[in-house]
Amino acid sequence: MASSQEQEIVQIFMENVYGKSPDTSQQNQNHDGKKGHWLEKQMGIKPNASNAPDLLGFEMKNQTTSKTTFGDWSPNYFIFNDKEIIPREKGVTAVHRRNTHFLPIWGQPNIEKENRLSWSGKPIPKIDQWNGFGCILLVCPNNDIEIVYDYQRDLRLDKESIVPQRYRQSPIVIARWDATKLAKKVNDKFNQKGWFTCKTDNFGVYNQICFGDPITFNNWIYLVKIGVVFYDSGMYETNPRPYAQWRANNSYWDSLIRQTYP
Known part of the structure; x- marks a missing residue:
């Protein structure tokens, strides 16, 4: 049976996101993450730099085209x-x-x-x-x-x-x-209650919320060793941010889904 936290997240999704398309008209149209920001707002998540899970012990992921990010984790x-x-x-x-x-x-x-x-x-x-x-x-x-x-x-x-x-x-x-610092990032974000992702249909309308189990650092580093999780840097000279993304293809994320609503 789903936890009370999971049930609450599903209720928030059904009331505020399900059946809707992201309205990004009030956001910077040049920003790649504008749809994600809309989803965060609808789900009641305030943008922050915390390494804690996004909502009630779960980390949220938004549907993307082909790859989904674990985190923007720069080298030590x-x-x-x-x-x-x-x-x-x-x-x-x-x-x-x-x-x-x-x-x-x-x-x-x-x-x-x-x-x-x-x-x-x-x-x-x-x-x-x-x-x-x-x-x-x-x-x-x-x-x-x-x-x-x-x-x-x-x-x-x-x-x-x-x-x-x-x-x-x-x-x-x-x-x-550093392995110790990476372990803290992975465990703090993904090894609490688990994670969920919000998916859209072919018309960009949100129609599903999917949940996965917690991911430990040992699981994660094994995936790096076999190439499932990979480093995807976006560093360039006119931007001070390093854009140090650790990612996996959506096909792998989908393989981890244990429950889908509705």
Whole structure:
């Protein structure tokens, strides 16, 4: 039998969301998350930066086209913030160091955006696979996650003019997520009561709310190890936000659904 919290969430959905299409006319039309903000408002969720579940112990997810995000969780370590490698300079911000010492080396120019540098798409490695930028995503024995760069595996024809000498000698870690901190994020968000997602029909009208069981960090890190959960960075030089998204395809999320209403 469903918990009282789950029943309450279903009631909120049926009264405020079911049978409706998102009204985003009062929101910034250039904002990708405008439909999600509408849904949050309808469900009584106030936007916040808390790592607690969204509603009554459950984490809410909105239907998206193909991928759904676990969280925007940045690395605890970036090489451009390493004082031993890049000494601090007065008045120089972390974003400036990123744009000067990171994106020109491991990012790629976007021709459609006037060659704006970004660390997204091709430069981002998959688990246990070296990419053309000489990078690989690894899960360490202690469950830390690292992105490692190896100059010898860098296939870019212009790498000699891009990569400083200090990064050419041996494989180096350019980003790392601490397992303890990741575990807290996953367990705080998803390992309480569980999670739910609100789905729409082909016309964009909300017609279902679906619930899944809690997800532990051990479950989550295993999914990273087998490539079901992947890192999907959206970093680019004109925006200070790192956009460090951990995601899974919707087909996987759907496989976790245990109950659907109505």
